[in-house]
Amino acid sequence: MNFDQFPLDPRIGAGIKAIGYTTPTPIQRQAIPVVLNGRDMVGIAQTGTGKTAAFVLPILQRLTQGPLRRVRALVIAPTRELAEQIYQATVDLGQNTRVHSVAIYGGVSRKCQVSALQRGAEIVIACPGRLLDLASDGSIDLSRIEVLVVDEADRMCDMGFLPDIRRILKLLPAQRQTLFFSATMPQEIRELATRILNDPVTVQIGMIAPAKTVSHAFYPVPTGLKKDLLLATLQQTATGRVLIFTRTKYRARNLARDLEKRRYRVSALQGNMSQNQRQRAIGGFRDGKYDILVATDIAARGIDVFEISHVINFDMPDTVDAYTHRIGRTGRAHKTGEAVTFVVPEDEAMVRGIEKALGARIERRRLPGFNYGGFAPERQPH
Numbered sequence: 001m002n003f004d005q006f007p008l009d010p011r012i013g014a015g016i017k018a019i020g021y022t023t024p025t026p027i028q029r030q031a032i033p034v035v036l037n038g039r040d041m042v043g044i045a046q047t048g049t050g051k052t053a054a055f056v057l058p059i060l061q062r063l064t065q066g067p068l069r070r071v072r073a074l075v076i077a078p079t080r081e082l083a084e085q086i087y088q089a090t091v092d093l094g095q096n097t098r099v100h101s102v103a104i105y106g107g108v109s110r111k112c113q114v115s116a117l118q119r120g121a122e123i124v125i126a127c128p129g130r131l132l133d134l135a136s137d138g139s140i141d142l143s144r145i146e147v148l149v150v151d152e153a154d155r156m157c158d159m160g161f162l163p164d165i166r167r168i169l170k171l172l173p174a175q176r177q178t179l180f181f182s183a184t185m186p187q188e189i190r191e192l193a194t195r196i197l198n199d200p201v202t203v204q205i206g207m208i209a210p211a212k213t214v215s216h217a218f219y220p221v222p223t224g225l226k227k228d229l230l231l232a233t234l235q236q237t238a239t240g241r242v243l244i245f246t247r248t249k250y251r252a253r254n255l256a257r258d259l260e261k262r263r264y265r266v267s268a269l270q271g272n273m274s275q276n277q278r279q280r281a282i283g284g285f286r287d288g289k290y291d292i293l294v295a296t297d298i299a300a301r302g303i304d305v306f307e308i309s310h311v312i313n314f315d316m317p318d319t320v321d322a323y324t325h326r327i328g329r330t331g332r333a334h335k336t337g338e339a340v341t342f343v344v345p346e347d348e349a350m351v352r353g354i355e356k357a358l359g360a361r362i363e364r365r366r367l368p369g370f371n372y373g374g375f376a377p378e379r380q381p382h
Helices: 010-018 026-036 051-063 080-093 110-119 128-136 153-158 162-169 187-196 223-236 249-261 275-287 320-327 345-358
Strands: 041-044 073-076 101-104 123-126 147-151 177-182 201-204 214-220 241-245 266-269 292-295 308-313 337-343
Touching: 010 051, 010 080, 026 041, 026 051, 026 201, 041 051, 051 073, 051 080, 051 147, 051 177, 080 101, 080 123, 080 275, 101 110, 101 128, 110 128, 123 128, 128 162, 147 153, 153 162, 153 177, 153 187, 153 320, 162 187, 177 187, 214 345, 223 249, 223 337, 249 266, 249 292, 266 275, 275 292, 308 320, 320 337, 320 345
Parallel strands: 041 177, 041 201, 073 123, 073 147, 101 123, 147 177, 214 337, 241 292, 241 308, 266 292, 308 337
Antiparallel strands: none
């Protein structure tokens, strides 16, 4: 199957070809016809499977007909990075149409965002806080929204955005098409979807787990040796782009600094950075200026880079879902990837949870030639 089999405007088809899309992913094959038919939908699929195009393409199709220069579609995203990613998809896929988009989020001046709204846009991609700010002072009119998309709904729940989402829903017309997209469906999100979706179609692609193109390995290690193990791993492993996750902003910043001193091309990505700094870090990683990005979980859903060969969990994530989303940054678009996780003794419970989610025991590895100082990795949790 190819994209020509969808009843899409030729101008949208030209955008698809311009960015090199050829074969729809499973979520796209199943979701696009449902959305084109105007049905509400819950889409559940692994991170990196093409969910963005699954809703952007049908929205563009709708907006090629009807009035322009008023907000008709709203996409709510949990992070600035994801909002920018979706915005770029609307620009790229709709490049031959007359549809305009604007991304709205905090951390940058609202003046440019208000100006873009005043010039006229049909699609708004927004983080909840800034959207509510602009709605409260009349800078945006949400009364004629035809399509609402809640993207990464489970992340919304994790970040405490549910009250904001409920406030936004009160500003929207009751008659609309509503789409929920998520990698997991916690109970709070499931209950919200039940209340606000009208007879939705559920599209679920596979199990809610990392892509099968990713291999997994645990490297048991004492906490004090993790940095040495990372350096040795990077020296011994042939890698492309590497995404390293840490638990704290402080550690991400310091680890990136240590790697830079060793002449690695590296940048950090963490919450204390300005939006411009964060965009420079992601852009540099995407464009090849940096080979390594050291990030906190803020990046787990906002990095749309297909050439990431390795994800290294320097720190074990706090939840199984967080592991899924971190690992979803590699093995994308049918390419292979490797997930490496450094495991300290207190990670035993999370190890069991991850293995249960994957339905298999993850291989424990010992890095050849590395001095573990008497530590015995083979005796760690399994």
